[in-house]
Amino acid sequence: MQSNAKYLSLFLISFFILPIKAEFIGEISLDNRHFFNDGALGQDNNHSSVSFSPEIFENLEDDRIFHFKAKLRDDNKDTERNLVDIQELYFIEIGESKEIKYGISKEFWGVTETSHRVDVINQTDTTESFDGEDKLGQPMIKVSLERNWGNIDLYALLGFRERTYSGDKGRLRLPVLIDTDSPIYESSAKNKRTDFAIRWSHYFDEFEVALSHFSGTSREPRLMPSTKKLNHLTPYYEKINQTGLEALYLIGGLALKLEAIRRSGQGDTFSAATTGFEYTQVGIADSRIDLGWILEANHDDRLSSSPFVVGTRLTFNDSYDSQILSGMFINEKTEEIGMLIEASRRIASCCMISLEAMYFDDTNEDNGEFKLFEPFREDDFMRIEFIYYFGE
Amino acid sequence: MNYTNQIMRIVSCFFLFLSLTLSSSLFANRGLEIALLSDKNNEGYGDSSSSMTMELISKKGDVVTRELRFKRLEVPEDGDKSIAVFESPRDVKGVAILSYAHKQEADDQWLYLPALKRVKRIASKNKSGPFLGSEFSFEDFSFQEVEKYEYEYVKEENYLGKDCFVIKRIPLDPYSGYTKQLVWIDKENYLVQKIHHFDRKAFHLKTQTFDGYKKYLGFFWQPHKIEMKNHQNGKSSILKFTEVSFKKGLTDKDFSQNSLKRSR
Incomplete structure (x- = not known):
């Protein structure tokens, strides 16, 4: 929180020195999650939150860009879900076949849809949603070089952001609380350590490939029994080395995908991978509706089971950009099924509405597997979100 | 003059005759000839930057508007490079598509999603689907390289007071949403005036008209209004160019994946 306040004041200063022709836009979102059952730990069934994301974007000159985006969230039940985060506050200096970005930003690595194993630059905000796609801003200096043998990105990641976890009154949480107030770091520099990463990406006609390496404090902690608070877990952020591979191959309308990592530094060295395909049927049954299919299988040396996900995406191609996404998570070994359906459409040019429902199959008895x-067995929910966009 | 020389002369005469017959049979395809002359209009512009609005008009006449920016770079000996950036509606602001068109093989395309900060390679073969919910398909928006069609001359016809050639072209790409297109090209400047698009059932699905041609750089003709009418659902979409400029000195670096990410 303290460092965020520092960045916010930095932003306010930069706001006053910038010319006022900057583009100022933003979004306000209202969101309500209704859980069908009482929480396993007595939590409430209705949770609402409001988020506000102001954004400024400006081309300062032909070769310099400024971008700012903050995210503020207030939750009516779980204080751990409150958030003040600078998502973006950076400048990009554009050179001939190179660019330098410095400041706070988000960077995405990866090709698969249902899990993002290679993506390691930013910390995950697990309280926002279940999919792990919501990230926190990361201070960095990034140098990108464009060569005819591919693009090279070099990162110095300045300082570390802790993962967010739902609190006492929050839903979709572990039965044991996570003591986010006293994380443990392997590095003596704690959250002030500078981490490094490099990524090479290239494409050969229909084949896309990227190789990356990250050396620094793991964004994903191991959860250890707390020595300070009874019945709490403490996040333990270790120093890791992680090498990642991303590959994508297009055959007609079919995209074959692979993401794999090898990580050392968190106990035994392990590998993990996600692979699968995405295929889109354009204009099903002579309509203008597209139907996309996603199938992805997962492997992780740390788990005894290898779950897979089947998903479909219906794109209506109407003037409201209506779409329905559905997915089923199947873990054969543990006999678990999770289902997700997400529908969204525009209401007017200013607003979007989305509905999301999630169901965790809990009918199976104990089969001796780690489930x-x-x-989350009591956490089936339905979520409705309304987003209002302001500014041109 | 010796015997060998005489033989050589006869042989070379024979080859000359052969090449003449071959080329005349080539030019017998008058449709292709017209298409090539029309395609000449797409050469020499260097680079262009434009702002446009797209009006989506429902059957009842309700209008919703989209705004986008478009940058294009001429690539000699290959297809052009382009970036389309969406400005409105607000939820898609900053979404951008980078395309490298190719004369023979399939185009390379990447989609940038600013909310996730993700660049995603997309299958350019899914080209028959609607573009931004409009009556234009991705295919109508991509560059129509001459090499990607087979041609046939149909007739001459007057269209809106202009003497036009009508040619038929058949997409060679099996992923095209069209089985054939009839193209009206005026005789004066060889500019495309109208296209009838026939769907996979050979039904006349859409009519595309080109309006407000203006000359830039002293030779380059740019239409300022392109309308697509769908005869099946009664909807139409109108693309209007609000700002067009040429030769701003764009280069390959303005069409890289990094520039896609910062293109808004």
Whole structure:
């Protein structure tokens, strides 16, 4: 929080020195999650939150860009879900076949849809949603070089952001609380350590490939029993080395995808991978509706089971950009099924509405396997979100 | 003059005759000839930057508007490079598509999603789907390289007071949403005036008209209004160019994946 306040004041200063022709836009979102059952730990069934994201974007000159985006969220039940985060506050200096970005930003690495194993630059905000796609801004200096043998990105990541976890009154949480107030770091520099990463990406006609390496404090902590608070877990952020591979191959309308990592520094060295395909049927049954299919299988040396996900995406191609996304998570070994359906459309040029429902199958008895969804068995929910966009 | 020389002369005469017959049979395809002359209009512009609005008009006449920016770079000996950036509606602001068109093989395309900060390679073969919910398909928006069609001359016809050639072209790409297109090209400047698009059932699905041609750089003709009428659902979409400029000195670096990410 303290460092965020520092960045916010930095932003306010930069706001006053910038010319006022900057583009000022933003969004306000209202969101309500209704859980069908009482929480396993007595939490409430209705949770609402409001978020505000102001954004400024400006081409300062032909070769310099400024971008600012903050995210503020207030939750009516879980204080751990409150957030003040600078998502973007950076400048880009554009040179001939190179660019330098410095400041706070988000960077995405990866090709698969249902899990993002290679993506390691930013910390995950697990309280925002279940999919792990919501990230926190990361201070960095990034140098990008464009060569005819591919693009090279070099990163110095200045300082570390802790992962967010739902609190006492929050839903979709582990039965044991996570003591986010006293994380443990392997590095003596704690959250002030500078981490490094490099990524090479290139494409050969229909084949896309990227190789990356990250050396620094793991964004994903191991959860250890707390020595300070009874019945709490403490996040333990270790120093890791992670090498990642991303590959994508297009055959007609079919995209074959692979993401794989090898990580050392968190106990035994392990590998993990996600692979699968995405295929889109354009204009099903002579309509203008597209139907996309996603199938992805997962492997992780740390788990005894290898779950897979089947998904469909219906794109209506209407003037409201209506779409319905559905997915089923299947873990054969543990006999678990999770289902997700998400529908969204524009209401007017200013506003979007989305509905999301999630169901965790909990009818199976104990089969001696470690069940991934066990903590969430009472957390089936429906979520409605309304987003208002302001500014041109 | 010796015997060998005489033989050589006869042989070379024979080859000359052969090449003449071959080329005349080539030019017998008058449709292709017209298409090539029309395609000449797409050469020499260097680079262009434009702002446009797209009006989506429902059957009842309700209008919603989209805004986008478009940058294009001429690539000699290959297809052009382009970036389309969406400005409105607000939820898609900053979404951008980078395309490298190719004369023979399939185009390379990447989609940038600013909310996730993700660049995603997309299958350019899914080209028959609607573009931004409009009556234009991705295919109508991409560059129509001459090499990607087969041609046939149809007739001459007067269209809106202009003497036009009508040619038929058949997309060679099996992923095209069209089985054939009839193209009206005026005789004076060889500019495309109208296209009838026939769907996979050979039904006349859409009519595309080109309006407000203006000359830039002293030779380059740019239409300022392109309308697409869908005869099946009664909807139409109108693309209006609000700002067009040429030769701003754009280069390959303005069409890289990094520039896609910062293109808004």
